[in-house]
Structure formats: structure tokens, C-alpha cells
Amino acid sequence: MSAIIRVDNLTRRYGERTAVDHIAFEVAAGELFGFLGPNGAGKTTTQRILTGVLPPSEGTAHVLDHDMARDPLGAKEHIGVVPEVANPYLEMTGWQNLMLAGELYDMKKTAREERAEKLLRDLGLWDRRADRAKAYSKGMRQRLMLAMALLHQPDILFLDEPTAGLDVMSRRNIHQMVKDLAQSGVTVFYTTHNVEEANVLCDRVAIISEGRLAAVDTPEALKNHFAESQSVQVAFTSPVEPEALSGIPGVTHVEKEGDKLRLFTSDPGRVATEIALLAQRQGLELVSLNTLGPSLEEVFLSITGRGARPREVKQ
Numbered sequence: 001m002s003a004i005i006r007v008d009n010l011t012r013r014y015g016e017r018t019a020v021d022h023i024a025f026e027v028a029a030g031e032l033f034g035f036l037g038p039n040g041a042g043k044t045t046t047q048r049i050l051t052g053v054l055p056p057s058e059g060t061a062h063v064l065d066h067d068m069a070r071d072p073l074g075a076k077e078h079i080g081v082v083p084e085v086a087n088p089y090l091e092m093t094g095w096q097n098l099m100l101a102g103e104l105y106d107m108k109k110t111a112r113e114e115r116a117e118k119l120l121r122d123l124g125l126w127d128r129r130a131d132r133a134k135a136y137s138k139g140m141r142q143r144l145m146l147a148m149a150l151l152h153q154p155d156i157l158f159l160d161e162p163t164a165g166l167d168v169m170s171r172r173n174i175h176q177m178v179k180d181l182a183q184s185g186v187t188v189f190y191t192t193h194n195v196e197e198a199n200v201l202c203d204r205v206a207i208i209s210e211g212r213l214a215a216v217d218t219p220e221a222l223k224n225h226f227a228e229s230q231s232v233q234v235a236f237t238s239p240v241e242p243e244a245l246s247g248i249p250g251v252t253h254v255e256k257e258g259d260k261l262r263l264f265t266s267d268p269g270r271v272a273t274e275i276a277l278l279a280q281r282q283g284l285e286l287v288s289l290n291t292l293g294p295s296l297e298e299v300f301l302s303i304t305g306r307g308a309r310p311r312e313v314k315q
């Protein structure tokens, strides 16, 4: 693949603490790449290095073939950044904030005005453009930050938890914008701690935990790779104890979930058949029987909950 972001052996220490610990990955041009990890995993530190804000302690980060520690300026005009903690100028209106961003990028007046209008309309802020940013809600400020990051039509967009703390509508608005951008060929580096967001949005996901990369793959491949978390969920018309089903061949353990029982296995098809046979033998009546694939959340928890030593890092 033609890599537009290349990270090699990247490490960042703050004093004794290693925030990012020898990570390596590549992002292809046009990819919507998720960077998923729990609080304190090293996501923001990584994004700050990738955007030339923070130097690494070791290793390299290349964006569009520019080493971001030595030569960030060559890349900066091609990237847009929504940082983790960011605010527009609160005393200025939304429109003025955008005009200022356009000037900083050296955009011509007509270009920045046209572009600002389109972005404000797309992000649902057009009607509020003459209000000062201090009168904007958190979600509106976040959308304004996104508009400012996109004004100069960057090839790569970096977002650090852009939907944190936003309501469903604002989140959807940002998701749609990000999807449209990826569709139009923009590469997106999307940092999040929200597993479902990574699952529904991203082409590939890197999972970072305690500064280390635990996995990099498509959401589907990640789920399949952790096949032990497949399961069969069953409900009977009368209560059945988990122990009654734990002896079924191929079942690793059984959990009670409300009025249902969940049997964990690497072979859900076989276990489903065995449940049906057992029900027949014992005169039990089935209400429902579902085989459930592993969710990305289970994968995430099994990786990050275990102290996360690297399992398999695929490029």
C-alpha cells in the first residue's frame, strides 16, 4: 500500500513514564484509520507527534514523507488537525474564526469565504455564524473546530476524540462529515476511546494500550482473530441452570444473562446443534437460539484488560 503516514519504533517518554512505547504502523492514502485505546493509552501523545506538535523520544513519524520531528512545515499545509483540547477564539464569531484560519493558511479571500460558507452549512452552523463562539455550545464549538481544520482542504485530517461529550445529533453530524471526507479521498486519522465508533466508522483500527500497539487490522478481522469470544445464546421456556449446559462439547464456559444463557465457544455451529439435541433429550422447549460473533468491544476488553502485551500486529 502507498503509506501516507509511516510510524516506526515511535517512543515518547515523560520523565520516567513511557507514554508511547516503540509503536509501528502505516496508514494508506484514503484510509479512515481508527486509533483506539483507553484513557491514558498514549493516543493524544501519538497524534501530537504525528502533527508535529511534540517531538518523539525515539523513532520516527513520517507524514507525506516528511519527518514530523525535523521537517513538519512541508506536511503542515496538507494536514488538518482537531486537537483533544481546542477552542475557537471565544470573543470572535464563528465566521471570524474561519476567516482567521483562512488567513493563517494564506488562502485568498474569495476561496476562504466560499469554503467557509460550505463548511458552516454542512456542519449546521450557518445560521449561527454571526454569533460569538463563546455563545456556542460544546458541540457547536467542536464543529467549528472541525470546519477550521478543513478550511484549506487538507489531504489528511487528524481528529483527537472529536465526539467526546457530544450528543447523538452532533456525533452523527461529525461522523457523516468524516465519512464523506474519506469517501472523497481524504485520509483520516481518528483517535477515539469509543469502540463502537471505531467499529462502525473505520476501515482499519489500531488498538493501543499502555503505550503499546496490541493489534492493527480491520474491525472484522480483529473480531475473527479473537475467535474464542464467539458464543451461542439460548433461552428456554423454563429456567435452566448454567451447569446443565457446561458439559456440552466445545463449550469453554456458560454465563447467565437475564433470562438467557450464553455459551462461549470457538465452534458456535456445533454447540448450537448440541443444544438442540440436549433440549430434545431432556424435553426442554427453546424460546430462542442465536449464535453471536465476537464484538469489537469484547476484543478491546480482552486486549486492554489483560495488560496488553502485543499479540499479533499486522501491517
Ligand SMILES: Nc1ncnc2c1ncn2[C@@H]1O[C@H](COP(=O)(O)OP(=O)(O)OP(=O)(O)O)[C@@H](O)[C@H]1O
Pocket: 014, 017, 018, 019, 037, 038, 039, 040, 041, 042, 043, 044, 045, 046, 084, 193
Ligand atoms: N505533558 C505530560 N507530562 C507528563 N505526562 C504526560 C503528559 N502528557 C501525557 N502524559 C502521560 O502519558 C500517558 C499517555 O497520555 P495521553 O494523553 O497520550 O493518553 P490518551 O490515550 O490520549 O488518554 P485519554 O483517552 O485520557 O485522552 C499518560 O500516562 C499521561 O499521564
Ligand SMILES: [Mg+2]
Pocket: 043, 044, 045, 084, 160
Ligand atoms: Mg487523549
